[in-house]
Amino acid sequence: MTALDERVQQAAALVRRRIEAAGGDPEAVQLLAVTKGQPVDAVAAAAAAGLADVGESYVQELTSKAEQLAGLAGGPPAVRWHLIGRLQRNKVRQAAPYVHLWQSIDRLSVAAEVANRAPGAAVLVQVNVTGSDQQGGCPPARVPAVVEACTDLGLDVRGLMAIGAQGNDAEVRAGFRTVRDLADRLGLPERSMGMSGDLEIAVGEGSTMVRVGTALFGPRGGSQPVGN
Numbered sequence: 001m002t003a004l005d006e007r008v009q010q011a012a013a014l015v016r017r018r019i020e021a022a023g024g025d026p027e028a029v030q031l032l033a034v035t036k037g038q039p040v041d042a043v044a045a046a047a048a049a050g051l052a053d054v055g056e057s058y059v060q061e062l063t064s065k066a067e068q069l070a071g072l073a074g075g076p077p078a079v080r081w082h083l084i085g086r087l088q089r090n091k092v093r094q095a096a097p098y099v100h101l102w103q104s105i106d107r108l109s110v111a112a113e114v115a116n117r118a119p120g121a122a123v124l125v126q127v128n129v130t131g132s133d134q135q136g137g138c139p140p141a142r143v144p145a146v147v148e149a150c151t152d153l154g155l156d157v158r159g160l161m162a163i164g165a166q167g168n169d170a171e172v173r174a175g176f177r178t179v180r181d182l183a184d185r186l187g188l189p190e191r192s193m194g195m196s197g198d199l200e201i202a203v204g205e206g207s208t209m210v211r212v213g214t215a216l217f218g219p220r221g222g223s224q225p226v227g228n
């Protein structure tokens, strides 16, 4: 075990305790390790800590890490890649061989391309509860139509994903509650919500998957790749 492996294992235990303290069943709330902006070693450390589900925001970063890991002596760690960042249609083909769960489906053109390149793929529809365009997601009122269109395309819609609102706790909570209500109405089991800073609120509102980066790996280094 490397020093990084040990740090991540300890950090994961702390995050699991936070989930539990917020009233979540640590067995029922999945912990997705977000490795964007972290070196490829972070992915191996997550896997070593039992976090086999790993999230990346940028297609290029995801594929480059997956390829680096594939070249490891002894074979790559067994990880399931989740794409959680804003997705462009022209990046879908490149990502398709790797992605286990597409978490950021927010419009029909992207859904159609995913259905084309990865027929039957598991997806989440991203809901925009912040009102900010930057973060992607479709407005709550559009969610039923996007979910239906994804299903019609043969995609396996598991649930909804959202980035918490920027604001006070009440605003953050209201956003997550919107997601939960929509998921309940549509009969969708998965609610991917909550990050390092707001996971307690998300768990309180019924999150089934928290996406955690900095609380596991520390601050992200370097600049984010552009053009994605």
Ligand SMILES: *Cc1c(COP(=O)(O)O)cnc(C)c1O
Residues within 6 Å of the ligand: 034, 036, 057, 084, 085, 163, 195, 196, 197, 211, 212, 213, 214, 215
């Ligand atoms: C970066 C990111 C995260 C993780 O954020 P942290 O604050 O580092 O935990 C989760 N979800 C999405 C969509 C992200 O882009």
